[in-house]
Structures are given as structure tokens and as C-alpha cells.
């Protein structure tokens with residue numbers, strides 16, 4: 001089947017309505033595609049026949065105009081890859097989304113955590129555009145990468161709060177050389193070593209927890225080390241519960257290490273899943289057996 005490229009929601013709706021049972025696997029992206037995106041597409045293809053990739057650099061999710069202007073754009077190359085991967089449809093909604101004075105979604109507490117703290121309005125922008133996509137596409141499944149873990153929770157909330165029946169499928173982080181989490185933004189960073197340091201920091205923390213040798217206050221030591229090693233700014237380095245990004249307690253819970261750094265003016269995020277973990281009174285983290 002030839003890949004359909006659609007730039008208009010009426011055209012898209014016509015095509016979607018012509019599909020029997022309308023079971024659509026949706027993969028939202030901002031383009032500049034790499035192996036991380038391809039993994040989402042492969043996963044979608046395993047989950048059904050009709051897959052739809054969107055490419056849209058969402059201005060609402062950028063709290064910094066310069067970051068939006070500098071975001072890498074490579075639409076011709078992206079379309080070539082998507083055709084090679086035999087994606088059913090590509091939706092480029094640029095003309096459909098009128099964002100002047102658009103209503104915005106209020107997400108509540110989830111934006112007070114992690115990336116929400118230093119990127120004001122970011123998740124509201126993500127949620128608002130995802131809602132627009134969900135209303136048009138009504139996908140059966142949406143495919144999201146664990147690289148943007150907080151974004152998964154935000155999108156799950158939109159789906160639940162607005163009564164969509166869309167199923168969320170998540171894909172583990174795809175890493176490149178030195179464990180670096182692939183990201184469209186990485187190409188703006190000259191010193192790849194700094195990206196490796198971010199991943200190594202996560203691994204070192206995980207190893208210390210494995211060795212039963214990690215206190216929650218040690219996070220400060222790891223932050224300082226990153227800064228001493230030349231990373232400009234550590235926005236956060238935290239270990240939180242996966243379910244709602246709340247703080248660890250004495251009750252064992254599936255948890256994750258989350259990090260965000262600013263390297264050469266570029267925001268870099270990463271995370272690493274842990275087994276069930278709990279916090280002892282002395283501040284020590286323990287894996288629960």
C-alpha cells in the first residue's frame with residue numbers, strides 16, 4: 001500500500017471513514033525522525049494494519065521561541081523514511097490547527113513535577129494539541145516513547161479525562177552509542193561526551209541502589225558531580241514513583257530515576273526504570289524482593 005500524505009483534516013476524515021472498523025494506530029511526532037521514532041512505528045505495525053504518523057512541531061509546547069525556531073526540521077527526509085517503512089498515512093496538520101487564542105487544557109498537579117517546573121506551559125501545550133489530534137483521528141491505540149515519561153502520564157490523563165477509549169502503548173527508550181537516549185535535539189550538541197555523562201549518572205545511581213548503598217540525599221552528590229564535569233545546569237535529578245511521579249515512601253513501588261540537564265543551551269532529558277523500591281526511615285533506598 002502506498003503511503004498517503006494528508007495535509008487537511010477533511011481529506012483525512014474521508015480516508016479514515018472509508019476504513020472498515022476504523023482501527024487506527026497513531027504515532028505523534030515532531031519530525032526529524034530517528035531510530036526512536038522508528039521503533040514506535042515498528043511496534044505500531046506489530047499491533048495492527050493501519051498506522052498513522054503525524055509530524056507537527058507544536059509551537060504551544062515551546063516555552064522558548066528560540067528553541068522552537070532552532071528545532072531541527074527535515075520533512076523531505078522524514079517522508080522518505082516513512083514511505084520506506086510503509087506507514088499507511090502521514091498527517092501534517094499545519095493548516096488545520098489554528099492556535100490563535102486557542103482554549104488550553106488545565107492539567108492540575110502533574111505539571112508541578114519534573115519538566116513542568118522549569119518549562120511553564122509545556123505540558124498544557126502538549127495536552128491541547130494531543131486533544132485536537134484525538135478528536136480528529138479517534139485512534140484505537142496511541143504509541144508513545146518512555147523517553148518522555150511525564151508526557152505519557154499527561155496523555156493518559158487527557159485520554160481518561162475526556163473519555164477517549166484510546167489505548168496507550170509505550171516503547172522503551174532507544175539508545176545509541178554510549179547509552180545516549182536518541183533525540184532530535186542531540187544533533188545540536190557538539191560534545192557527545194556530555195550526553196554520555198547523563199546516561200552514566202543514571203547507571204551509577206542504579207548500581208549503587210543495587211549494591212544497597214544509596215541514600216536519597218546522594219542525589220545532590222551526583223548533581224554536583226555532573227556540574228563539576230562540565231554540564232551547564234542540572235534542572236532536576238529525582239527518583240519518583242512511576243504511577244504518579246510522587247515521592248518515594250516506605251511502601252514498595254515501581255520507580256524511576258529522572259534527569260534533565262541543560263547542555264549548550266539544549267534541554268536533555270532521560271530516565272531509567274528501577275524495580276520496586278522503598279524508602280527506609282534513614283533515607284536509604286531498598287529494592288523490595
Ligand code: AMP
Nearest residue numbers: 029030031036144145147148173174182
Ligand atoms: P518527538 O518527535 O520528540 O516529539 O517524539 C515523538 C515520540 O517519539 C514520543 O512519544 C517520544 O517519546 C518518542 N521518542 C523520541 N525519542 C525516543 C527514543 N530515543 N526512544 C523511544 N522513543 C522516543
